Amino acid sequence: xxxxxxxxxxxxxxxxxxxxxxxxxxxxxxxxxxxxxxxxxxxxxxxxxxxxxxxxxxxxxxxxxxxxxxxxxxxxxxxxxxxxxxxxxxxxxxxxxxxxxxxxxxxxxxxxxxxxxxxxxxxxxxxxxxxxxxxxxxxxxxxxxxxxxxxxxxxxxxxxxxxxxxxxxxxxxxxxxxxxxxxxxxxxxxxxxxxxxxxxxxxxxxxxxxxxxxxxxxxxxxxxxxxxxxxxxxxxxxxxxxxxxxxxxxxxxxxxxxxxxxxxxxxxxxxxxxxxxxxxxxxxxxxxxxxxxxxxxxxxxxxxxxxxxxxxxxxxxxxxxxxxxxxxxxxxxxxxxxxxxxxxxxxxxxxxxxxxxxxxxxxxxxxxxxxxxxxxxxxxxxxxxxxxxxxxxxxxxxxxxxxxxxxxxxxxx
Amino acid sequence: xxxxxxxxxxxxxxxxxxxxxxxxxxxxxxxxxxxxxxxxxxxxxxxxxxxxxxxxxxxxxxxxxxxxxxxxxxxxxxxxxxxxxxxxxxx
Numbered sequence: 001x002x003x004x005x006x007x008x009x010x011x012x013x014x015x016x017x018x019x020x021x022x023x024x025x026x027x028x029x030x031x032x033x034x035x036x037x038x039x040x041x042x043x044x045x046x047x048x049x050x051x052x053x054x055x056x057x058x059x060x061x062x063x064x065x066x067x068x069x070x071x072x073x074x075x076x077x078x079x080x081x082x083x084x085x086x087x088x089x090x091x092x093x094x095x096x097x098x099x100x101x102x103x104x105x106x107x108x109x110x111x112x113x114x115x116x117x118x119x120x121x122x123x124x125x126x127x128x129x130x131x132x133x134x135x136x137x138x139x140x141x142x143x144x145x146x147x148x149x150x151x152x153x154x155x156x157x158x159x160x161x162x163x164x165x166x167x168x169x170x171x172x173x174x175x176x177x178x179x180x181x182x183x184x185x186x187x188x189x190x191x192x193x194x195x196x197x198x199x200x201x202x203x204x205x206x207x208x209x210x211x212x213x214x215x216x217x218x219x220x221x222x223x224x225x226x227x228x229x230x231x232x233x234x235x236x237x238x239x240x241x242x243x244x245x246x247x248x249x250x251x252x253x254x255x256x257x258x259x260x261x262x263x264x265x266x267x268x269x270x271x272x273x274x275x276x277x278x279x280x281x282x283x284x285x286x287x288x289x290x291x292x293x294x295x296x297x298x299x300x301x302x303x304x305x306x307x308x309x310x311x312x313x314x315x316x317x318x319x320x321x322x323x324x325x326x327x328x329x330x331x332x333x334x335x336x337x338x339x340x341x342x343x344x345x346x347x348x349x350x351x352x353x354x355x356x357x358x359x360x361x362x363x364x365x366x367x368x369x370x371x372x373x374x375x376x377x378x379x380x381x382x383x384x385x386x387x388x389x390x391x392x393x394x395x396x397x398x399x400x401x402x403x404x405x406x407x408x409x410x411x412x413x
Numbered sequence: 414x415x416x417x418x419x420x421x422x423x424x425x426x427x428x429x430x431x432x433x434x435x436x437x438x439x440x441x442x443x444x445x446x447x448x449x450x451x452x453x454x455x456x457x458x459x460x461x462x463x464x465x466x467x468x469x470x471x472x473x474x475x476x477x478x479x480x481x482x483x484x485x486x487x488x489x490x491x492x493x494x495x496x497x498x499x500x501x502x503x504x
Binding site for chain 2: 011022023024025026027030131181182184186188189193201202236237238239286288289291301304306308
């Protein structure tokens with residue numbers, strides 16, 4: 001069972017009962033779930049977790065959902081692979097890739113959607129909804145189909161075609177908004193006040209966001225209950241980065257780690273949408289919203305809801321933030337594919353390119369055990385690499401034609 | 414003519430349930446001042462202890478975030494709509 005106490009404002013600390021609400025009535029700060037950590041400590045063990053399902057639900061004691069209500073497509077427990085060839089290419093020592101492309105709808109959003117829709121059923125909602133840059137759209141539509149819930153998914157109309165098709169196929173309502181993600185988000189805030197829907201990243205957001213903690217839990221478990229020295233996390237709203245940090249701290253808090261984790265947390269943004277990185281690099285305490293212009297559409301949130309908390313997490317842990325160009329994003333996708341055989345979407349390109357940048361700047365160092373989070377599959381953003389990834393040669397089906405294209409003296413065996 | 418101010422659900426207890434108010438003012442700051450005068454209590458909810466807009470309060474003039482304009486000094490003209498949108502979520 002869940003060990004939830006209530007909701008608390010992250011700004012002013014006011015407490016609220018568990019309900020589908022997301023902001024503090026007083027100061028409008030975001031609400032976060034609070035837990036009875038003593039009860040969790042008594043309930044959890046490494047063995048118990050190992051005996052659980054190969055999904056995020058092996059950590060049910062640390063999630064804000066009662067057991068038995070899970071809407072589950074099998075999200076989570078994705079591979080953590082050691083990436084020696086990538087590390088060598090970047091002059092680093094020990095690098096691991098958390099390959100979250102291998103989720104049911106091929107992004108980390110299955111973690112949060114699974115938690116959010118499970119909670120939505122608990123609250124008695126009949127309709128699930130979300131504002132999405134694409135990956136969440138896929139995931140909410142799929143999990144809603146699985147749960148037998150109606151769905152309304154709101155996306156910017158300029159989204160990659162693949163992300164539209166892979167959402168609409170599940171049969172819910174897909175509403176393309178003429179505007180960017182921040183426009184979509186604003187509309188959804190109004191809709192959430194109008195209809196009794198479970199808007200996973202509006203009124204159910206405090207619960208939804210907790211799903212991202214499982215990335216930290218899995219990382220530690222897969223490293224033999226140890227934590228990395230440094231993680232590099234893509235930043236859109238900033239929630240993922242904030243929750244990964246929280247996840248490591250919680251594991252220690254409930255007695256699952258032998259040592260207090262000292263994980264440096266670094267963030268990755270695209271230059272065309274880098275409000276958090278800009279504040280960090282300018283040493284500013286103010287995050288100014290931006291109008292996104294980048295191929296990394298899944299990270300194109302100009303007014304990041306958890307930007308301040310992500311900034312705090314990076315500063316407090318001695319991490320860094322990078323903002324990389326679209327060209328570097330494409331190179332990042334290629335580098336990961338060519339060194340490790342993992343095809344990431346643009347957000348993964350941002351993360352790999354940011355790792356490269358942070359390594360060059362000496363923020364990520366050779367003596368660190370580094371984990372990077374690859375959060376979505378490359379097939380979702382084929383447009384980004386179409387120009388640089390095609391057939392090496394197109395020839396007639398004859399040996400002569402092959403030898404015209406490839407000099408026989410140069411062919412290696 | 415006046416400026417239409419849209420009140421979010423969370424603050425309608427202060428506006429007597431009204432979702433829209435017609436107020437006079439030449440800038441966002443003046444409009445927010447007129448709001449406080451009409452319905453005392455808004456100011457402390459929208460501003461922090463230093464008198465700045467709270468960081469999770471978003472104000473839009475004609476659908477544009479005032480942080481892209483001149484902040485609370487952004488000019489408003491008769492017939493425009495000022496929207497107060499707390500805590501944009503998402504992501």
